[in-house]
Amino acid sequence: MQTIKRKLLMYSDEVIKQIIKPSRLYKSFIQCVPPRNTHQAGNRIFKRKGGGFFIGKSLKHKKTKSFLELHLTQNAPPQPYNGNLKVKVDWIYPWRTSETKKNKKLGILPCSKRPDCDNIAKGLLDAMQATGWFKDDGQIYDLSICKYYGEQCGINIEMTETIVCRL
Numbered sequence: 001m002q003t004i005k006r007k008l009l010m011y012s013d014e015v016i017k018q019i020i021k022p023s024r025l026y027k028s029f030i031q032c033v034p035p036r037n038t039h040q041a042g043n044r045i046f047k048r049k050g051g052g053f054f055i056g057k058s059l060k061h062k063k064t065k066s067f068l069e070l071h072l073t074q075n076a077p078p079q080p081y082n083g084n085l086k087v088k089v090d091w092i093y094p095w096r097t098s099e100t101k102k103n104k105k106l107g108i109l110p111c112s113k114r115p116d117c118d119n120i121a122k123g124l125l126d127a128m129q130a131t132g133w134f135k136d137d138g139q140i141y142d143l144s145i146c147k148y149y150g151e152q153c154g155i156n157i158e159m160t161e162t163i164v165c166r167l
Helices: 002-010 013-019 059-074 101-105 117-130
Strands: 020-030 043-047 053-057 084-094 108-110 140-150 154-164
Touching (some): 059 117, 084 117, 117 140
Parallel strands (some): 084 140
Antiparallel strands (some): 020 154, 108 140
16 A cells, blocks of 8 residues: 555646445434544543552543444444545534634634544544444545544544555
8 A cells, every 4th residue: 555655646636536436325413513522532531549640531432433333223234334435524613602603604614722623533533433334544645634523523434445556
């Protein structure tokens, strides 16, 4: 795969479209209020009765994980994807109470507050793998995660399996 990436860097966008062809597309919109707790938020340092320390998972992480797995199981594709994957995720939060009407008229507004996109990705991809969306998250070669505020809150997932064609 590394040699393919190096070769792709030498080609123009038009040639890349000829090499990587989409074969199967799956779209799903999960209507919910996306969780603000992430995979990273669950790691905590706890103190033992004897005075020693250990790293464990807090209840916040377990609730978020079970929430994601429940919703992803209901919206999972009929069969797990096996090939190279391109995944696009839109994480849409409900409008803030302080949001102006002018901004709400725009329909959607970028969210630059916590949680971080990389932490969202870890938890979401682990839950997608656990619920049978794909075999391994190492299959993903292109990942895009966007956070927004919007009227219709939820998680929008587009997953495309691609085939690498030989030139």
